[in-house]
Amino acid sequence: MIHSTxxxxxxxxxxxxxxxxxxxxxxxxxxxxSLSTGTLSFRHIRYTISDSFxxxxxxxxxxxxxxxxxxxxxxxxxxxxxxxxxxAIMGPTGCGKSSLIDVLAGRKDxxxxxxxIFLDGLPITSSFKYMAGYVVQDDIICGTLTIRxxxxxxxxxxxxxxxxxxxxxKRVTQVIEQLGLTLRENTRIGTELSRGVSGGExxxxxxxxxxxxxxxxxxxxxxxxxxxxxxxxxxxELLSKLSKHGHTIVLSIHQPRYSIFNSFDRVVLxxxxxxxxxxxxxxxxPHFLQVVHKRxxxxxxxxxTLDILIDANRNDKIFYKLVQLYHRTPICQRIxxxxxxxxxxxVIASSSSDEKNVxxxxxQKELYYLSKRSLTNAIRNPSLFLSQIAVAIFVxxxxxxxxxxxxxxxxxxxxxxxxxxxMIVSSQILATVTAIEPLVxxxxxxxxxxxxxxxxxxxxxxxxxxxxxxxxxxIPSVVFSVIVYFxxxxxxxxxxxxxxxxxxxxxxxxxxxxxxxxxxxxxxFAVALIVVVLVFVVMMVFSGFIVDLSSLYSWIGWIKWLSAxxxxxxxxxxxxxxNMTFCIANMTSICPLTGTEVLARxxxxxxxxWDRWQNIFALALMSVxxxxxxxxxxxxxxxxx
Numbered sequence: 001m002i003h004s005t006x007x008x009x010x011x012x013x014x015x016x017x018x019x020x021x022x023x024x025x026x027x028x029x030x031x032x033x034s035l036s037t038g039t040l041s042f043r044h045i046r047y048t049i050s051d052s053f054x055x056x057x058x059x060x061x062x063x064x065x066x067x068x069x070x071x072x073x074x075x076x077x078x079x080x081x082x083x084x085x086x087x088a089i090m091g092p093t094g095c096g097k098s099s100l101i102d103v104l105a106g107r108k109d110x111x112x113x114x115x116x117i118f119l120d121g122l123p124i125t126s127s128f129k130y131m132a133g134y135v136v137q138d139d140i141i142c143g144t145l146t147i148r149x150x151x152x153x154x155x156x157x158x159x160x161x162x163x164x165x166x167x168x169x170k171r172v173t174q175v176i177e178q179l180g181l182t183l184r185e186n187t188r189i190g191t192e193l194s195r196g197v198s199g200g201e202x203x204x205x206x207x208x209x210x211x212x213x214x215x216x217x218x219x220x221x222x223x224x225x226x227x228x229x230x231x232x233x234x235x236x237e238l239l240s241k242l243s244k245h246g247h248t249i250v251l252s253i254h255q256p257r258y259s260i261f262n263s264f265d266r267v268v269l270x271x272x273x274x275x276x277x278x279x280x281x282x283x284x285x286p287h288f289l290q291v292v293h294k295r296x297x298x299x300x301x302x303x304x305t306l307d308i309l310i311d312a313n314r315n316d317k318i319f320y321k322l323v324q325l326y327h328r329t330p331i332c333q334r335i336x337x338x339x340x341x342x343x344x345x346x347v348i349a350s351s352s353s354d355e356k357n358v359x360x361x362x363x364q365k366e367l368y369y370l371s372k373r374s375l376t377n378a379i380r381n382p383s384l385f386l387s388q389i390a391v392a393i394f395v396x397x398x399x400x401x402x403x404x405x406x407x408x409x410x411x412x413x414x415x416x417x418x419x420x421x422x423m424i425v426s427s428q429i430l431a432t433v434t435a436i437e438p439l440v441x442x443x444x445x446x447x448x449x450x451x452x453x454x455x456x457x458x459x460x461x462x463x464x465x466x467x468x469x470x471x472x473x474x475i476p477s478v479v480f481s482v483i484v485y486f487x488x489x490x491x492x493x494x495x496x497x498x499x500x501x502x503x504x505x506x507x508x509x510x511x512x513x514x515x516x517x518x519x520x521x522x523x524x525f526a527v528a529l530i531v532v533v534l535v536f537v538v539m540m541v542f543s544g545f546i547v548d549l550s551s552l553y554s555w556i557g558w559i560k561w562l563s564a565x566x567x568x569x570x571x572x573x574x575x576x577x578x579n580m581t582f583c584i585a586n587m588t589s590i591c592p593l594t595g596t597e598v599l600a601r602x603x604x605x606x607x608x609x610w611d612r613w614q615n616i617f618a619l620a621l622m623s624v625x626x627x628x629x630x631x632x633x634x635x636x637x638x639x640x641x
Contacts, residue, residue: 038083038084038119038120038215038216038217038246038247038248039081039082039083039084039119039120039121039248039342040081040082040104040117040118040119040216040217040248040250041080041081041082041117041118041121041335041338041339041342042078042079042080042081042104042115042116042117042118043079043115043116043335043336043339044077044078044079044114044115044116045075045077045078045079045100045103045113045114045115045116045117046073046075046076046077046078046113046114046115047073047074047075047096047099047103047108047112047113047114047273048071048072048073048074048112049071049072049074049112050070050071050072050112071112073273074096074099074273075096075099075100075103075273076272076273076274077274078096078100078115078273078274078275079275079335079336079339080268080275080278080335081335081338081339082217082248082250082266083248084243084246084247084248085243085248085249085265085266086236086239086240086243086249086251086263086264086265086266087248087249087250087251087264087265087266087267087268088251088252088253088256088261088264088266088267088268088281089101089250089251089252089253089267089268089270090252090253090254090256090267090268090269090270090302090305090306090309091269091270091271091306091309092271092306092309092310092313093254094313095270095271095272095273095309095313096270096272096273097252097270098221098222098252100252100270101219101220101221101250101251101252102221103115103117104117104217104219104250105129105132105134105219106124106126106128106129106132106451107134107451118339118342118343118346119131119216119217120216120342120346121339121342121343121344121345121346121347122343122346129451129452129453130158130160130213130453131213131215131216131217132215132216132217132218132219133207133209133210133211133213133215133217133218133219134210134218134219134220134221134451134452135203135206135207135210135218135219135220135221135223136206136221136448137221137222137223137225138444139199139202139203139206140206140444140445140448141189141202141205141206141209141445142189142373142377142445143188143189143190143191143192143194143196144188144189144191144376144377144380144381145188145189145373145376145377146185146186146187146188146189147176147181147184147185147186147187147189147197147201147205147208148172148176148185148186149376150189150205150208150209151172151175151176151205151208151209151212152168152169152172153209153369153373153454154208154209154210154212154213154454155168155169155171155172155212156168156365156369157361157366157369157370157454157455158212158213158452158453158454159171159212159213160361161361161362161365168212171212171214172212175208175211175212176208178208178211178242179204179205179207179208179211179238180204180238181201181204181205181208184197184201187201188380189202189205190202191381193381193383198231199226199227199228199231200227200231200234200235203223203227203231203235204235204238207220207223207238207239211242215247216248217248217249217250218242218247218248218249218250219250219251220239220249220250220251220252221251221252222251222252222253222254223235223236223239223251223253224236224253224256224260225254229257232256232257232260233257233259233260236256236260236263237263239251240263243265254306255302255303255306256302257300257302258300258301258302260302261281261300261301261302262281262282264281265280266278266279266280266281267279267280267281267284269284269305269309270309271309271312271313271319271322272312272313272319274323275326275332276309276312276319276322276323276325276326277322277326278326278329278331278332279329279331281301281302284301284305285301285304285305287325287329288305288308288322290325291318291321291322291325292308292311292312292318292321292322308322363456363458363459366455366456366459367459367462367463369455370455370459370460370463371463371466371467374463374464374467374468375467378467378468378471384434384438384472385471385472385475387434388431388434388472388475388476389475389476389479391431391434391476392431392476392477392479392480392483393479393480393483395427395431395480396479396480396481396482396483396484396487397483397487399420399423399424399427399484399487399488400483400484400486400487400488401487402420402423403416403417403419403420403423403487403488404487404488404489405487405488405489406420406488406489406490407585408580408581408582408583408591409582409583409584409585410582410583410584410585410592410593411585413582414582414593414598417576417577418545418573418602420488421569421572421573421576422543422545422569424484424504424572425507425543425565425568425569425572426540426565428477428480428504428507428508428511428568429507429508429510429511429536429539429564429565429568430511430533430536431476431508431511432473432508432511432512432514432515433511433515433529433532433533433536435469435472435511435512435515435516435519436515436518436519436525436528436529436532437525439515439516439519439520440519440522440523440524440525440528441525443519443520443523443637446460446634446637447637447638450634450637450638451638457631457634457635457638458631460634461630461631461634464516465627469509469512469516470509472512473505473508473509473512474505476508477501477504477505477508478501480504481497481500481501481504485497485500490576491575491576491579491580496575496576499571499575500572500575502616503568503571503572503575503615503616503619506568506616506619506620506623507564507568507619509619509623510564510568510619510622510623510626511536512623513622513623513624513625513626513627513630514532514535514536514626515528515532516626516627516630517626517627517629517630517633518531518532518535519630520630520633520634520637521629521633536565538559538563539562539563539564539565539566540563540565542559542560542562542563542565542566543563543565543566543569544560544566544569544570544602544603544604545565545569549566549603550603562622564618564619564622567615567616567618567619567622568615568619570604570615571612571615571616571619573598573599573602573604574599574604574606574611574612574615575612576595577595577596577598577599578595578596578599578606579595580594580595581593581594581595582594582595582598
């Protein structure tokens with residue numbers, strides 16, 4: 001149970017109910033019959049996070065690692081009610097407004113979180129994400145799709161199977177018209193390489209992807225950030241218009257202009273994780289000026305209010321005065337009674353019968369729509385695929401020309417073949433680092449969509465494998481193999497060429513698995529790249545080409561069993577050398593060296609069928625292992641958001 005630090009000051013009680021302020025968030029079933037008005041209420045919300053920096057310093061100074069971890073209070077006993085209209089949460093940086101939005105939307109880790117959240121008097125459940133829309137601050141959206149395609153994707157993946165495809169299309173058209181995007185509906189959003197819609201149109205598209213749900217509550221995290229004054233005004237006017245049609249809209253905003261501030265129906269002001277005002281924006285200055293005197297002539301009330309909150313954030317005396325002043329207001333004192341009344345009314349009106357989840361979708365439908373988007377994205381943004389093909393052609397020609405038409409001689413035939421095999425394996429595994437950046441960039445999109453209920457993790461994972469990673473590995477591997485195999489002059493046998501192609505492909509798959517895992521584990525591209533390259537370098541050292549593995553000490557020599565470079569090189573070496581003989585230069589009739597002797601000198605086992613294919617099996621097993629780790633990391637990412 002989490003307890004917050006409370007400063008002892010006289011305060012007027014704000015509730016008369018007997019519920020515990022530390023009661024965990026309740027999750028009773030919600031009947032969809034009662035979800036009609038979109039009233040969001042919450043009480044005794046407390047949220048703390050681990051102060052890892054303090055814990056690390058304490059450990060370095062000799063503190064016990066078994067001491068209780070330090071927790072930082074983000075939200076401190078927050079209660080309130082949001083009804084239909086435009087509700088804004090304001091406050092200085094670090095006051096907890098974005099955290100409150102995330103908690104109410106169900107986007108925070110449950111660790112350190114307590115309190116209760118209700119929708120129309122009934123506790124929210126996991127299906128709340130299908131009843132509420134959430135527009136993130138950074139406009140996370142697929143840039144290669146058009147406005148209509150993005151909204152249609154949201155409709156197809158988030159609406160339940162009971163809603164027909166025709167009804168989804170109708171909803172999408174209505175939303176586009178409602179947002180004033182009809183003339184631009186077939187325009188692509190735009191990427192780093194190609195321009196698309198404007199910032200305001202991009203924001204409205206993100207809003208449309210939530211409105212297609214017909215949500216009970218629409219959350220927006222600082223929707224005006226990054227927009228110019230005119231565009232910000234138009235976005236707020238749109239939200240105000242939507243609120244007039246019965247939508248409950250809750251947004252966080254930092255410092256709005258006067259016209260925007262005045263358009264809010266309700267303003268909730270926060271400071272140090274507590275609510276210090278909850279009423280109409282027209283009453284905020286008269287309220288605050290009861291305890292804080294600031295010049296307000298010809299000044300934006302929002303600016304004056306923010307200045308007062310900044311002062312309160314620095315001055316505990318002002319902060320406690322504002323908290324006590326808010327606790328005396330009739331609105332604050334009525335909140336617990338209003339919530340209890342909503343709960344009683346909801347219990348009476350709710351249905352007691354179990355209902356089938358109207359938001360349920362089949363795995364096949366999710367896979368179809370997500371795969372369709374992935375393929376569309378690959379076709380419209382072919383730069384990654386074309387760059388992979390270009391690299392395969394260039395490296396294939398480079399290695400092929402350097403080792404062109406190798407002879408079956410002891411010198412230089414044997415060392416050249418071993419060198420070529422090492423270069424082939426190294427180039428194919430190292431080339432997979434190009435997969436890191438796209439995966440890191442897609443991380444934010446994945447988190448947003450998985451938390452919002454677009455699809456399930458297995459759907460995303462399978463789509464990445466079948467529609468993204470494998471095509472980007474199969475085709476370049478074939479192109480590379482065809483070029484390098486015949487230019488070098490390796491053994492002309494269909495079976496041996498197939499084994500060569502399979503090994504090259506498995507090198508790419510293994511490299512992709514490593515990149516997938518570290519891209520999911522490390523959110524920063526530069527860090528992920530360094531770690532992946534470091535892992536590859538260690539494996540390369542223990543491949544058996546750079547150093548004689550039999551000469552290594554046992555305490556470090558075991559690393560060879562973890563080297564994918566070693567397994568791939570062994571397979572290609574066996575495939576090429578097993579049935580060969582090597583002659584003395586300029587004396588083709590004298591061939592004293594056999595390929596099996598070369599294998600024996602390099603401590604490569606080849607006698608049995610298992611000796612040969614264990615290398616492919618090891619590559620496959622290591623690939624599956626890292627793909628499994630990547631899948632687990634995707635699950636962890638979802639749980640921590």
